[in-house]
Amino acid sequence: MDIALIVFWLFAGVSILYVVHFGLYLVGANFYDVWQQRRKSTRRGVRLPGADEPECAATATGGRSGPAEVPGLVSVVIAAHNEEAVIVRTLDSLRRSTYPFYEVLVADDASTDRTGQLVSEYRADHPEMDLHLVRMPENVGKGGALNAALRQHARGQFVMTLDADSIVEPDAISNALSYFDDPCVAGVAANVQILDEPTALGILQRFEHMIGYRSKKLYSMLNCEFVVGGVASTYRMSVLRKVDFYDTDTLTEDIGLSAKITNLGNRRFRMIYGADVVAKTEGVLTFRALAKQRYRWKYGSIQNLIKYRGLVLNPSRRYTGTLTYYRMPMALLSEFTLLVSPLALSYAVYWSMATQTAGLVIGAYVTITAYTLLTVWMDENLTRRERARLSLYAPTAYFLFYVMDLIQLTAALRCIANAQGLFKRPEINTWKSPERAGSVEVASGA
Template sequence: MSMDIPLVVFWLFAGVSILYVVHFGLYLVGANFYDIWQQRRKGMSGVRLPAEYQAECAATATWTRRARPEVPGLVSVAIAAHNEETVIVRTLDSLRRSTYRSFEVLVADDASTDLTGRLVRDYQVRHPDMDLRIVRMHKNVGKGAALNEALRRHARGQFVMTMDADSILEPTAIANALTYFDDPHVAGVAANVQILEETTGLGILQRFEHMIGYRSKKLYSLLNCEFVVGGVASTYRMRVLRKVGFYDTDTLTEDIGLSTKITSLGNRRFRMIYGADVVAKTEGVLTFRALAKQRYRWKFGSLQNLIKYRGMVMNPSRRYTGTLTYYRMPMAVLSEFTLLVSPLAWTYAAYWSVVTQTPALVLGAYATITAYTLLTIWMDENLSVSERARLSVYAPTAYFLFYVMDLVQLSAAFRCIARSKGLFKRSEHTTWKSPQRAGSLVVARAA
């Protein structure tokens, strides 16, 4: 009987490990097929918009004060900002470098008490060629509500791209995002979001996590089962946003809530897709305390949305693809449960390997994570050779860094359980606070 518990933990560890290995394999294969699809797609189409928008070219051109746009169609870039004086100018500078010229910028200033508003107004004066407007909230209403105000009352574009005030857009990001809308079923495009700073252990951890996490979106795009689109450089059709009523404000993650709400309409008609060439950079958090706070908010909001849209799980409706309702949604739920047991299983496996002098379990898991991290680095199309070499040096630490992240996620899960009433009985979230920014510390690297 004394061996029952060790055997249960062993098989638990084995089951979790097999699940991860299978998923890593699927992600690798899916990413390769996605890359092939990307090459074919780029070979068949240049940077152009769907035919339904061609007739609106002339009207769009009169909306912007820029020179003749390179391609037709206006994009409304909405930036949510609350006390972002250290980073807002850097974000606006990145937009001015865009190769796509027909866009307007709406800064939703959510009652900032610092110099955010003054810096934006000064930017308007210094760069009159840029169609830049500030939408000021008289009180802190929350990120989702601030974006809603800017988009509902002031946006004029056929497409909307949302950004965080600390994010930096690559010059070709807008133009690349619009090419995906050649497919009339595409409703939203998730960007390839990268972490700016990775010289610290915490920075390296976030850089690896983003690289691996976003690579999995390649598989989800091919299978048409993506429903999670973050807020950094995400792009939507305006008519779809109007159809769903823009952002909901009853969860902690309004960005995931928006993409899931659109998907709930039926992902055969309203498809979410990942754009690996829609590159944006953003700051990681600076402290483990901030990381714990961030991951709790993300997890709580994700669980709120999974519960809110639980009707999509195992739903036989023809509006949805089977890969969404029978694979992606159930796995999203299952991953939350495996998270609760995986640190315990891995810790016991390490102990069991030492006691029995059979290190194969831990070494196998370590080798798998390290190999997958290296493959992710060297197959990333947006990294230079020098960046690949530098990140490869850090790759052997990935297993231990991910273990730390699992502990952070586990802590967030327990906090969610302790506040489980809020998962089911949602309320309006009317305030928010921006995290500490590195600001000028990353300007040189970004340039």
């Protein structure tokens, strides 16, 4: 009976924690939306560093030398390894950009398919596009490939990184640059959406991304964001040089980079979420591929949490209290709750059936469904048709998320089984691109 009570209270505790967070996310998102409207009404363009701003990220100096920076130029860097199915689509989306002053660097990490050939042909067909192919003689991993392109070839004052299956909206680059009006903004996380797939797996990934990225609105308002994904993330080149670009000793080089910059002090080097910096990417096509992906993400995330564990409860004035006393501890706690939530939920279902009291399960179902619906209805980037269709899918979200919890639990257990690599990290992590659908086309423009 004591064990039953412990499991019951675990479930209740996890549920209360999630409800509190849902409430915070809703409130934070509303404040963010108001801030966005005010910011857009007073937008002045990109503000360059000045002598009167010595405490902000815009004045970051140091790091290794490289090509001279061109003011206002954006270096768009695409890491690619065997991406012949999607690389042209990504380049097509960039050609539609409303921001004219950018260069594109494709870091071809020893592809054995036609990726390099397709990029070369694209450059010949579109000589007006400032496109360059940077070939790696051997597979050095995604972080290593990005570093080679950035250190040796990138000339931009700003850098946007893309995956080879990404599609960026025409105004994504210009919208990303607008956040650098604030000289303390070091990096901008994009609003990454899953390309529509009419399957349960596709719907699951789309809901998960919508809810996950909405939480970034709260983290931006509290100035405690430290996780910036690799799709359409944008940084100041001066900041990248200061931290010597990407580390290659974790499986998630993108999170590693944003955490490394945050480690400098997030009061001066701020990470922010750009809801209007919209990019779309393919979801994985099978549950087996999803399990591999989530293991890689979780393993890399834990590696970085361990690597930058000094941020947890750090009293230094370089950091905001919301980062060190809230965001970082919650990131660690979420890994623990992930281990217990499927067990607690399963027991709650059993307990509800045994006592003929379905209140707990029904309450959890209603909460998740309501929050999913609110996320759909308040998403500023959905069309009316998309909003209506996703609203019809919302009642399935609770069950789909339970499937995702099981996948995440499996990933966590695999991380525990391979715990040695969490602490003793390899110097280089090579990669293998997942299977791509490549079924969505992008208008190539004039």
